[in-house]
Amino acid sequence: MNEVYEKLQKCLSSVREKTDFKPEVALILGSGLGDYADGIQIEATVDYTDIEGFPTSTVAGHKGRFVFGYVNEVPVVIMQGRVHYYEGYPMSDVVLPTRLMGMMGAKKLFLTNAAGGANYHFQPGDFMLIADHITALIPSPLIGANIDELGVRFPDMSEVYSKRMREIIRKEALGLGIPLKEGIYVQFTGPAYETPAEIRMARSLGGDAVGMSTACEAVAARHMGMEVCGISCITNLAAGMSLTKLDHKEVQETADRVAGQFKKLVTAVVSSI
Numbered sequence: 651m652n653e654v655y656e657k658l659q660k661c662l663s664s665v666r667e668k669t670d671f672k673p674e675v676a677l678i679l680g681s682g683l684g685d686y687a688d689g690i691q692i693e694a695t696v697d698y699t700d701i702e703g704f705p706t707s708t709v710a711g712h713k714g715r716f717v718f719g720y721v722n723e724v725p726v727v728i729m730q731g732r733v734h735y736y737e738g739y740p741m742s743d744v745v746l747p748t749r750l751m752g753m754m755g756a757k758k759l760f761l762t763n764a765a766g767g768a769n770y771h772f773q774p775g776d777f778m779l780i781a782d783h784i785t786a787l788i789p790s791p792l793i794g795a796n797i798d799e800l801g802v803r804f805p806d807m808s809e810v811y812s813k814r815m816r817e818i819i820r821k822e823a824l825g826l827g828i829p830l831k832e833g834i835y836v837q838f839t840g841p842a843y844e845t846p847a848e849i850r851m852a853r854s855l856g857g858d859a860v861g862m863s864t865a866c867e868a869v870a871a872r873h874m875g876m877e878v879c880g881i882s883c884i885t886n887l888a889a890g891m892s893l894t895k896l897d898h899k900e901v902q903e904t905a906d907r908v909a910g911q912f913k914k915l916v917t918a919v920v921s922s923i
Contacts, residue, residue, distance in 0.1 A: 652795055652797050652798075652799075654742045654746075654794070654795075654797060655797045655799055655800070657703050657746070658746065658749055658750060658753060660702050660703055661701050661702060661703055661704055661746065661750050662750060662753050662754070663702075664700070664701045664702045664703075664704075665696055665701060665716070665750070665754065668694065668696050668700070669693070669694035669696060669718055671693055671694055671718040671725065671727070671754075672725065672754065672755040673718065673725045673726050673727035673751065673754055673755055673756045674724060674725050674726070674755070674756060674757060674758065675721075675724055675725070675726045675727075675756060675757075675758045675759075675760060675920055675923065676726070676727050676728075676729075676748070676751035676752070676754075676756035676758065676759045676760070676876075677726060677727070677728045677729065677759075677760045677762070677916070677920070678728075678729045678732050678747075678748070678759070678760070678761050678762065678864075678867060679728060679729060679730055679731075679732075679762055680732070680762045680763035680764050680863070680864075680882075680883065680905070681763070681764035681883075681885070681901055681902055681905045682764060682883060682885075682902065682904075682905020682906050682908070682909045682912070683762055683883075683905070683909060683912055683913065683916070684713050684730050684731065685909075686728070686909075686912075686913050686916060687717035687719075687728040687730050688717075689913070690717070690719045690720060690721050690726070690728070691719045691720040691721075692717055692718070692719040693718050693719045693720070694717075694718040694719075695715050695716065695717050695718070696715060696716045696718075697714060697715045698714040698715060698716070698731075699714065704746070704747070704750075705733045705737075705739045705743040705744070705746060705747075706733070713730035713731045714730070714731045715730050715731070716728070716729060716730075716751075717730055721917055721920045721921060722917065722920070722921040724920055724921060726920060727751050727754060727756060729747055729751070732747065732863055732867075733746075733747065734840060734841075734862055734863055735788060735789075735839055735840070735862070735863075735866065736839055736840035736841040736862055741788075741789045741790070741791045741793070741866060742791065742794070744791065744866055744867075745791040745866055745867055745869075745870035748867045748870045748871050749800065749870055749871075749874060752800075752871060752874045752876050756876065757876060757877060758815070758876060758877045758878075758879075758923055759867070759868070759871045759876045759877070759878045759879075760879055760880070760916070760919065760920065760923070761780070761864050761867060761868060761878065761879070761880035761881075762880065762881050762882075762883070762912070762916070763835075763861050763863050763864045763880070763882050763883070764861070764882070764883050764885045764901050764902075764904075764905045765778070765835065765859040765860060765861040765882035765883065765884055765885065766843070766844070766849075766859065766860045766861065766884070766885070766886050766887065766888035766889075766896070767858070767859055767884040767886070767887050767888060767891070768836070768849050768852050768853050768857050768858055768859060768860050768888045768891070769831075769833060769853070769858040769859070770891065771831070772831060772833075772858065772859070772884045772887070773884065773887075774884060774885055774886050774887065774904045775883075775884065775885075775904055775907060775908045776829070776831050776883075776884040777823070777828065777829070777830050777831065777881055777882070777883060777884070777908075777911075777912065777915070778830075778831045778832060778833050778835075778858060778859050778881065778882040778883075778884055779816055779819055779820065779823075779830055779831070779832045779833075779879075779880075779881055780811050780833070780834075780835045780859075780864075780879070780880035780881065780882060781811060781816065781832050781833060781834060782810065782811060782834050782835075783810060783811075783834060783835045783836065783837065783864070783865040783868060784834060784835070784836045784837070784852075784855055784856070784857055784865070785837055785865045785866060785869060787836070787837065787838050787839065788837050788838070788839055788865070788866060790866075790869065791866045791867075791869055791870045791873075792805070792869065792870070792873055800873060800874045801873035801874050801875060802873075805872060805873045807869065807872060810868050810869070810872050810878060811868070811878055811879055811880060812877045812878060812879055814877070815877060815878070815879035815919075815923050816879060818879075818919060818922045818923055819879060819881065819915075819919050821922075822915060822918040822919050822922060823915055825918070826911075826914055826915060826918060828911050828914070828915055831858075831884075833857075833858025833859055834856050834857050834858050834859075835857070835858070835859050835860075835861065835864060835865060835880070835882060836852045836855065836857035836859070836860045836861075836865075837860075837861060837862065837863065837864060837865035837866060838860055838861070838862060839862065840862030841862070843888075843889055843896040844860055844888060844889050845889055845890075846889045846890025846891075847890075848889070849888040849889050849890050849891065850890070852888075859882045859884060860888055861882065864880060864882075868880065877923075879919070879923070881912075881915070881916075883904070883905055883908060883912060884904075885900065885901040885902075885904035885905050886900050886901060886904065
């Protein structure tokens with residue numbers, strides 16, 4: 651058996667010892683949204699540290715647990731805190747939680763993150779619907795022996811972010827009166843913020859927002875056949891676009907400021923997808 655798949659099976663067994671809850675939708679919460687899960691109808695929680703072989707996040711402000719429950723009667727599993735490639739884990743571990751939620755039964759994945767704006771039309775506090783992404787700057791989570799139990803060797807990525815789900819997000823944002831930008835997300839490795847030259851490169855490639863997560867998780871989910879959507883909260887203008895130096899405190903403060911709107915949008919979308 652493939653080593654990565656064997657590890658996934660052990661993690662799944664470990665979770666199933668604690669709950670047999672079967673979600674339809676999986677959510678990964680980025681900075682500023684972590685407490686969203688505390689407000690749903692919770693049926694069970696499982697700490698990452700209680701799952702055999704599960705990678706745990708070391709980022710301040712990221713809780714480390716799965717929350718199982720309902721958002722307006724929709725069964726969901728929510729990750730409070732994600733694992734990042736820059737923490738030193740192999741990419742197979744970074745996407746392990748995504749794959750695990752798919753193996754739990756989730757057919758849809760809703761990704762959120764805090765991102766830097768590379769588009770001069772964006773401002774801190776904007777929400778960007780992810781239309782597509784660029785992952786050429788990070789290792790693919792599909793490198794290595796293919797896990798045939800999850801998907802094919804050469805999966806199609808012509809529609810990573812579901813057109814159907816994107817239309818729902820646009821509709822729900824309009825109904826709530828929440829302005830919504832749209833663009834291309836570029837994933838860098840981190841943990842250092844990008845240089846001005848790297849941001850110019852991202853912009854020249856067509857990128858509108860940059861970050862250190864999300865795209866690799868989307869690739870792993872699509873490999874499994876999950877339907878994917880994603881929203882970035884633009885927490886700052888990227889390097890070289892303003893005189894402000896970048897720091898994680900600014901990211902957290904902006905994410906916290908717009909968290910109320912973000913939570914309303916997440917609830918509306920989950921209820922409709």
